[in-house]
Structures are given as C-alpha cells and as structure tokens.
Amino acid sequence: MSGLNNRDVEILSFYAENGNRELYWNYLAQKPGNDGYGLLALGVVRNDNVPGQVANNYAQSAAGATRPGMTERDWENFGVDLMRRDLAERQEAMRKNEPERALNLSAVDVTRVHDQSFESAGIAKEAWTPRKLMEMAERKGGPAAMEEIWSGMLDNQKLGIYRGVSTLDEVRAHTDFSSLSSIGRAGQYVADMTAARMAANSALPNTDPNMIGSVGHSYIYSQHDQSWAQVQQHSGGPMPMPPRISTVRDERLIAELNDTRELRLERLASRDERHPDDPYRTIAKSPFTLAEAPSITRDVETRLAAADINSQPLAQNIRRALADQMPEGAAISEDRLAQFTAAAKIARIGDQDALRVDIGSGGVTIRGNHPAQVAHVDLTTPVPPQTESISVFRDAQAAQQAAFGQEAQQVTEAQRGFERA
Structure with a gap:
C-alpha cells in the first residue's frame, strides 16, 4: 500500500521533536510515491536554489510590515514550527486511515499549515509565496483550481526560471479582469514576486557558516583571527573592480553574525543525527541549482x-x-x-x-x-x-x-x- 506507515511517522516524529528540518524533509523527499513537496521544502531550508530563494525573499519582505529585523535564527524557529504543524497534519491523516494523504498533503492541508505558522509568528499569511495565487484560483475556479496550482508548484521537472514564468501565466489566467480590485491585487502580487525573484539572483545558500549575506554584500568569517570582514561588490561601473573589504567592528552586528554562524554549524552537525531506522543515508540535492543544472x-x-x-x-x-x-x-x-x-x-x-x-x-x-x-x-x-x-x-x-x-x-x-x- 502506498503512502506513509507507522514507522515513517515514528521517524518523522523523531526529526520534528529534535528540530531537524533538513532530515525531516529529506525523508519525505525520498519516500517512494512522494509528490515533490519534500524536495521543494529542502530548497527553502538550505536557500540553495531559485524556488527556495524566491520563497525566502518573498516571506522576508512580507514579514517586514509586522516583524521587521527577523534574524536567520528567527526564521529557523519559524521553520521548525511549520515542520511540526506539518507533522500534525500527517498524523491526523493517519488517524483517519488515509496513508496516501499522509504522504501527499492536499493544497488545503498545506495552506492551513502555512496559515497557522505565519499567524503564530505574527506575520500575514500571505507571506507564503503561492498564497495569493491560490486564493485567486479558488475564487475563480473553486478547490480544483487551487489543487492544480499546488500541483504545478510541486513540479520539480521544471527549472525555477520556467516555473516563475508559468506562475505569471497562472496569475493572468485567474485574474478577474472585470474587477479593478482583482487587477490591482494581481498586479501587486506580480510586482512582489518579481522583486523576490530578482533578489534571488544574488542570493547565497545558507549552508556555509563562514559566508553570510548575498553576492553583492556579504560577510566573511576568518577562522584565523575569529573576525568578520564585510565584502561589498561594486556594480554598474564601466570597468570591473575588486570588491571593497572592511573589518566589521559593530558589536551588535558581530553578535548577530556569530549567532547565524553557530546556527549553520548546528545545522551541519544535525545532518548526522539520523534515526537508526532511516534508510535514506544521503541528503537529497535541491533540483536545478546552477552548479548542478542538467541540460535545460x-x-x-x-x-x-x-x-x-x-x-x-x-x-x-x-x-x-x-x-x-x-x-x-x-x-x-x-x-x-x-x-x-x-x-x-x-x-x-x-x-x-x-x-x-x-x-x-x-x-x-x-x-x-x-x-x-x-x-x-x-x-x-x-x-x-x-x-x-x-x-x-x-x-x-x-x-x-x-x-x-x-x-x-x-x-x-x-x-x-x-x-x-
């Protein structure tokens, strides 16, 4: 029988209890019959591919209205809360004897999990990347249209760049052009998604504890003297120039950088903290990162x-x-x-x-x-x-x-x- 079984739930519960997001989603990403959600979530956890970077940038921008200045650890705590709510949905499906749904949650299930997590964190639920689009689809085409949008989001056979263009087409398809308010909401959504996508062009993965920030503005840790350097890349000039590098001396910034570095070291160490019955001994790679991109x-x-x-x-x-x-x-x-x-x-x-x-x-x-x-x-x-x-x-x-x-x-x-x- 396809879907989750009791052993799967036991292993997932172990990871959720220990706050191990990467191994939790890795398990779901490699479970036979999965719909691709686990792999999509891994890109968000590691911020190492375009869909994950867009999701993170979009959420961070939306959070600025009510939770400005959230640190990487704040977002880690948010991610742990979301993971545990996700597990609760799967456990509930198992109690109802629905193992297939326990493995592949519906769009309604996943939306509910994200709504609860964002609202618990004091952030508008629209901070979840597809939330507005799925609302538009449901309003115009009902629950089936909402599920169709979610299925498209999970299609890891598409490159992130093409998925982005597809999303724009979906916005057009589900916009009520007879309503000025609908057009306005759709236009704002496109603008917000565009900003998040452009920010992803310079994003760096959050898997390196010694390099934090973006390509244009990053902080590099020196293990030799345990100091931080700020690296600012010049852009827009007629000739390429070397980056401007300066030592970080602001104590508050240093404390935040040290905390982020410690968090990333903790994440790296947690990769080895597997449940003894977890058969997936390797970490799934995020689809279509530039360094791993297959032939388009x-x-x-x-x-x-x-x-x-x-x-x-x-x-x-x-x-x-x-x-x-x-x-x-x-x-x-x-x-x-x-x-x-x-x-x-x-x-x-x-x-x-x-x-x-x-x-x-x-x-x-x-x-x-x-x-x-x-x-x-x-x-x-x-x-x-x-x-x-x-x-x-x-x-x-x-x-x-x-x-x-x-x-x-x-x-x-x-x-x-x-x-x-």
Whole structure:
C-alpha cells in the first residue's frame, strides 16, 4: 500500500521533536510515491536554489510590515514550527486511515499549515509565496483550481526560471479582469514576486557558516583571527573592480553574525543525527541549482552559439591567469582549459574578472571578484573531453541567460498586460 506507515511517522516524529528540518524533509523527499513537496521544502531550508530563494525573499519582505529585523535564527524557529504543524497534519491523516494523504498533503492541508505558522509568528499569511495565487484560483475556479496550482508548484521537472514564468501565466489566467480590485491585487502580487525573484539572483545558500549575506554584500568569517570582514561588490561601473573589504567592528552586528554562524554549524552537525531506522543515508540535492543544472532542453542548446569554448573571453582570461602561475614553456591542454572554463562559468565568474589562481598538487582553484565566485577543478581525475566541457558551459550559460534575461522580459510583459487591463 502506498503512502506513509507507522514507522515513517515514528521517524518523522523523531526529526520534528529534535528540530531537524533538513532530515525531516529529506525523508519525505525520498519516500517512494512522494509528490515533490519534500524536495521543494529542502530548497527553502538550505536557500540553495531559485524556488527556495524566491520563497525566502518573498516571506522576508512580507514579514517586514509586522516583524521587521527577523534574524536567520528567527526564521529557523519559524521553520521548525511549520515542520511540526506539518507533522500534525500527517498524523491526523493517519488517524483517519488515509496513508496516501499522509504522504501527499492536499493544497488545503498545506495552506492551513502555512496559515497557522505565519499567524503564530505574527506575520500575514500571505507571506507564503503561492498564497495569493491560490486564493485567486479558488475564487475563480473553486478547490480544483487551487489543487492544480499546488500541483504545478510541486513540479520539480521544471527549472525555477520556467516555473516563475508559468506562475505569471497562472496569475493572468485567474485574474478577474472585470474587477479593478482583482487587477490591482494581481498586479501587486506580480510586482512582489518579481522583486523576490530578482533578489534571488544574488542570493547565497545558507549552508556555509563562514559566508553570510548575498553576492553583492556579504560577510566573511576568518577562522584565523575569529573576525568578520564585510565584502561589498561594486556594480554598474564601466570597468570591473575588486570588491571593497572592511573589518566589521559593530558589536551588535558581530553578535548577530556569530549567532547565524553557530546556527549553520548546528545545522551541519544535525545532518548526522539520523534515526537508526532511516534508510535514506544521503541528503537529497535541491533540483536545478546552477552548479548542478542538467541540460535545460535540446532546443536551447541548439540555439546557443556553437563557438569553440576556448575562444570565449572567459577562457582567454583563465589562460592568461594560468600562464602567470605555470613554469616558463609549460602549456595547458585544450581539454583542460575547457574544463577550467566550464567550472568558472558555473561559479558565475565574469569574463573580465581579476582572477586569482591557486595551483596545488591535487587541484586548481580559480577565484573571481567576489569571494563566493570560486571554481575548483580536481586534477586527480581524468580530464573530460572538450565536448563534455562545452556541454556543461552551454548549460550554465543558458541558465544564466534565462535567469537574468528571458524571465525579466516576461515579467515586464506581464506587468504591462495588467496595466493595459
């Protein structure tokens, strides 16, 4: 029989009691027959993919009206509360002898959990990303339309960028264009979602205890002298410039950074605190993070320029940086250069960044202008053929172009549509 069983509930209860969000959602993400909610939730817990980053940015922005200044630990506590309410819904389904619903909660169930958690935290329930859209769908098409929206949100076969565009289409479909108030609500929702999506462009995962913030403005912890440095990335200038780095001296800020770092260390340690009967010994990866993005579609690949990867400006920049580190007369193979270039592209290193290259016995590390832009290539494994690196480079390039260009155009068109209506 599909669905949850009593042992599943026992394991989930163990994780909920211990506040272990990652292993709780990891268990649900790997349980056969699951609908994808666990995997979606993992992206929120770790803030390591576009859907998770959008959800977190959207909620944080909404919380500013009633709970300004919430720290990462505050949000962790919120997440633990939500997890425990989620478990209560699943336990209730089991008591009603509904194991399938216990595994895959309905849109109504999940909405109720989020409503209760946000309201308990003193935050408007609309802070949950799909809440307004699901309300619009239910108002226009009934409960079935609401379930359809939720099913679409769980489709992890779609990249986050395409899911975002799909969401805009859903907003249009469920907007009552005969009502000015409906148009106004829809337009505001699109604007809020756009802001959250754009903020996700510079978001960093919250899995690194020594790097907190965003790509443009982050704080780096030095384990050598136990101090924090503020790193501010320059943008908008005609020429690339190195980041501005300064020591953090504000005691209140240092205390908050230390607390956030301690929280992240606690999260990392909790990954090993598994229930003895948990069969899922690995942590599920969030879908479609840039570093792990699979081929988007063959159509996108065929549209990309077929230029030799090693003629790209990024490759030439890497070649020059490597030449400064290598003995005179030494040369780098074309396959290896292609591998370095693909790795740098995934790390979002810019074509004209001032590169820093460290060549060790086992690998090469390439750093861009920002400390978060780090590419590492293992030299102990065979170098892949140039064709394989080209494929990786193209996928990363396509993901970046889509994230920074195509979606912005779709958003603009959607907003104009609402204005015309």
